[in-house]
Amino acid sequence: xxxxxxxxxxxxxxxxxxxxxxxxxxxxxxxxxxxxxxxxxxxxxxxxxxxxxxxxxxxxxxxxxxxxxxxxxxxxxxxxxxxxxxxxxxxxxxxxxxxxxxxxxxxxxxxxxxxxxxxxxxxxxxxxxxxxxxxxxxxxxxxxxxxxxxxxxxxxxxxxxxxxxxxxxxxxxxxxxxxxxxxxxxxxxxxxxxxxxxxxxxxxxxxxxxxxxxxxxxxxxxxxxxxxxxxxxxxxxxxxxxxxxxxxxxxxxxxxxxxxxxxxxxxxxxxxxxxxxxxxxxxxxxxxxxxxxxxxxxxxxxxxxxxxxxxxxx
Numbered sequence: 447x448x449x450x451x452x453x454x455x456x457x458x459x460x461x462x463x464x465x466x467x468x469x470x471x472x473x474x475x476x477x478x479x480x481x482x483x484x485x486x487x488x489x490x491x492x493x494x495x496x497x498x499x500x501x502x503x504x505x506x507x508x509x510x511x512x513x514x515x516x517x518x519x520x521x522x523x524x525x526x527x528x529x530x531x532x533x534x535x536x537x538x539x540x541x542x543x544x545x546x547x548x549x550x551x552x553x554x555x556x557x558x559x560x561x562x563x564x565x566x567x568x569x570x571x572x573x574x575x576x577x578x579x580x581x582x583x584x585x586x587x588x589x590x591x592x593x594x595x596x597x598x599x600x601x602x603x604x605x606x607x608x609x610x611x612x613x614x615x616x617x618x619x620x621x622x623x624x625x626x627x628x629x630x631x632x633x634x635x636x637x638x639x640x641x642x643x644x645x646x647x648x649x650x651x652x653x654x655x656x657x658x659x660x661x662x663x664x665x666x667x668x669x670x671x672x673x674x675x676x677x678x679x680x681x682x683x684x685x686x687x688x689x690x691x692x693x694x695x696x697x698x699x700x701x702x703x704x705x706x707x708x709x710x711x712x713x714x715x716x717x718x719x720x721x722x723x724x725x726x727x728x729x730x731x732x733x734x735x736x737x738x739x740x741x742x743x744x745x746x747x748x749x750x751x752x753x754x755x756x757x758x759x760x
Contacts, residue, residue: 456571456723459484463565464543466558472513472550473593473627474559475533477543478567485542487572491535493601494691494714494752497544497571498527498722504557512556522553527570529719529747531691533596533645534603547596547627573722574751577601577689577712579609584685588616588651589672589700591692593627597714598691599645606649616646616653617675619668619692623661668692669699682707690714690755698760711755717746724748732759 461478534545588598620626643653655663656671664671690700691714704711717729729746
């Protein structure tokens with residue numbers, strides 16, 4: 447059994463930018479490299495954990511490249527660190543590199559696009575608790591919506607390397623084909639074999655794509671896609687586990703499906719995090735009290751961001 451990953455050696459570390467590649471119109475993949483104590487700390491990070499990046503001194507891109515919908519907010523000062531999970535973690539020798547998927551949605555991520563090779567970034571982490579593997583599981587379903595694919599790509603790598611007896615299948619959803627945060631889809635033959643997305647195929651993981659507008663893969667929400675898949679599966683039940691990350695409405699539906707099918711389910715929640723270390727108390731997640739109708743609150747940054755879906759009040 448893989449226990450929850452927790453941040454026991456968190457600190458503030460300097461990371462060096464290796465690359466910052468644009469993969470779609472507003473999607474980027476940033477690779478940071480740590481050495482020394484930072485390399486040791488992040489080498490042990492679990493899928494679903496996160497870090498806080500200091501982007502306060504990062505430059506803006508040229509005015510003509512700023513999207514119209516961000517023009518009014520682009521020059522806002524970045525006072526707080528921003529939280530990001532990891533799509534990949536690789537250790538070679540005394541260096542550890544981490545991949546961060548991000549989407550340009552505000553002034554901080556807009557500035558991130560200007561980070562270039564050899565620049566330094568201050569990183570606070572590792573933080574939070576990640577995904578875990580309960581005993582007796584034979585199948586793991588990774589269900590992502592939009593940018594939620596990042597930590598599930600990292601999880602796919604860990605599961606296929608450390609739990610070879612678990613069959614892993616990925617479900618990736620978005621509003622449209624253009625909103626899928628992947629570099630490309632594989633060729634037609636690969637797709638027919640069930641390996642649509644290179645980011646999962648490289649780990650030998652089958653993948654199913656769903657788009658709300660039907661422009662790629664299954665026509666409809668990814669929750670409908672997994673519900674239909676489970677309906678035709680003969681192994682749904684306690685030998686399965688669902689891991690999910692994405693918009694909260696999607697997570698609520700995934701949790702409902704898991705409850706109906708008696709499947710263990712873990713969800714990666716998202717909240718605005720001012721500090722990331724439980725001091726500001728701004729990232730509360732309402733949770734159920736066992737055996738009672740009462741509820742209480744846990745902190746997304748300290749107790750999560752990954753929770754058992756059965757305990758979350760959606």
